[in-house]
Amino acid sequence: MLTERQMRILLTIVEEFVRTAEPLGSRTLSKMDHLPYSSATIRNEMADLEELGFLEKPHTSSGRVPSEAGYRFYVEHIQSNASETDFGYEFQPLEQIFTKKDLEREEAIQEAVKLLSEITNYTSIILGPSAYKCRVKKFQFVPLDSTHAVLLLVTDKGHVESKNIVLPKGVNIKEVEKVVTLMNDTLVDCYVSDIPERLNFELKPYFKQFIDYQEGLIESFLKAFSTVQEHFYLSGQSNIFRQPEFHDIEKVKKLLTAFEDKQILKVLPTSTQGLTVSIGHENRLDAMQNCSIITVPYKISDNDYGQIAIVGPTRMEYSKVIPLLEYLAKNMSKLYK
Incomplete structure (x- = not known):
């Protein structure tokens, strides 16, 4: 169980690393107004957080970065505290798609998946009812x-x-x-x-x-x-390669293959109970182990669900993506009524 101070420091490190992609040191953190602790105190707490497995120390830096466990803690924290209304300004572009009366369902889905990738700067996927997981x-x-x-x-x-x-x-x-x-x-x-x-x-x-x-x-x-499982929509495949984590050409090749061969569609979580977040090595596909995948189901009928997914680096803007996906899932269900 983390102390209040450890939790505040960990959450700040995750948010700052997501924003800057730069490891964080105690001196930098001590200058932040919402962390009223000395550099020495923060350094000690960071050492404890590293020992507990929530932080990691890159070989080339004296700072710390979140581990997969650190990201998991952050995700669970924002899921239990975030309010959909906190991010209402992001929903307006998506809402306009679902209020266009002259837009067919397929067109609405295509526009939604494209806009989702533009808003998040990640890869977005929408799976239809017959895609991949039917038997x-x-x-x-x-x-x-x-x-x-x-x-x-x-x-x-x-x-x-x-x-x-x-x-x-x-x-x-x-x-x-x-x-x-x-x-x-x-x-x-x-x-x-x-x-x-x-x-x-x-x-x-x-x-x-x-x-x-x-x-x-x-x-x-x-x-x-070969086309039975083609009921899916994909947008923004190249977005993830703009992230600094993917400057390694071998990582890029593996991920491109996963997208092009549609391997990723076979490993997407398919829960119908709510949002799922798979971080790093929680993903079964080797090419995805530097990525996070967030999926949320949308209801098509009493017994049928589709899936909406975002693929990005583990250093993902979870606080932005999660409410967006939940909002989109509610509206996607309306298209099938």
Whole structure:
């Protein structure tokens, strides 16, 4: 349990480091009006906070920076104390999007995700109801003629994806139906986003027992499902690279790959109970371990939720981003009524 003085010093270090990206020393902190403590007292408290794991000392500086535990303490503090009205001035641009009567839902979502990235200077993501975290419930194959068919995918959320399939020349419809039966036996309950990988690496060897032209059929199925999970909106991917933490070219490459290959969409928290903050190494993806991800669900129907997310450095403006996301989630739900 931190003392009142330790808490004030820690919160100040987090806020100043977020603002300046510069390590903080006791002398600098002692000059701040809201910290009426001597430099020696602050130095001692900082040493204790470092020992407790809330601060870290960079090798190249005599100052301290927040650790991931320090950021976690800060996030929990502002979540229990912040009021939405404290940041009302930030909401006005977003509010205008949802009051435009001539704006279609898709257009409103696209404008919102773009504006969110502009306001925060981070990467913003909005996931729709069918994106990535839906699970396969059933496949159904409907032949139209000798070379064309429709493959239906029903998800656990009740969504039906209809995909047109071009069949390889000379294919036997009965054998294709056997393949679809195999898919139903093995892919039910897997994530929709995992269909291409499992088709390509797990099921391809088994397809050979049914048909000789399985390569062409696999390609047809892969092409069909490569866009099933595309119900998402992404904006401001380059914003994060303007942060000093990402001047390391290797970090930039890893993060760019995570965005371009949509790896990040597979690791976003999907809680429907409220806002989630994943800091640094709490993120499962290696490329994201210098980042924080804040997500909040928005309700689409009684059983269906989308997700709004912000990706930024661990040195994120949490006090600004959290109320913005919560406000946006409330308005996003209105688009589906």
